[in-house]
Amino acid sequence: MIDQSGIRTEGSLTLLDGSLHALRYIQQGMALVSTHGIGHVPVMLENRPAGETDKNGYLLLTDLPRYHNSKISINPLDLPADVIAPVTDMHARPGNSSAVKVDFNVHHAVTVQARLVDSRRRPLPLGSVVSTPQGATIVGRDGFIWLEDPPLPGELVVKTGEGECRVTLPAPRTASSIQNIGEQLCH
Incomplete structure (x- = not known):
């Protein structure tokens, strides 16, 4: 696609779990991280900072290696005292240009x-x-x-x-x- 300035651009929109995301063209895999509506949770990819969830509790990770287990984690110490994370480490294994959901089941608790x-x-x-x-x-x-x-x-x-x-x-x-x-x- 060529925009108004004459620059060629490529990309797409994707709807994952009711969440709309704009993407550039990629051939690698993706993982949609979900913290069940709890926003601003820092996310690590292979023990390195990868971003934080948005106000709705989502973070889209792109360029994950195809058919390879990528470690995705959150630190429970980064969560408020009333928020529980039963699982803190998961592995995502997307295929070619596909997405997987990584659901940490984070929730408020009494x-x-x-x-x-x-x-x-x-x-x-x-x-x-x-x-x-x-x-x-x-x-x-x-x-x-x-x-x-x-x-x-x-x-x-x-x-x-x-x-x-x-x-x-x-x-x-x-x-x-x-x-x-x-x-x-x-x-």
């Missing part, structure tokens, strides 16, 4: 801290297993637990060396992403 105690107000034993609908964790020193996205309100099942008990989690007191719900009785 984090709950509590101290679990028995009926005599003693901390539950270190290493007791706490079950939530999302999985399990263990009780830390002095009965403390740290949970990501627990059911609020909801119930936890705790298995100690002496048996099993249940903890009722209250509804959130504030809209804060970090909730300290204090001492909770396991009965």
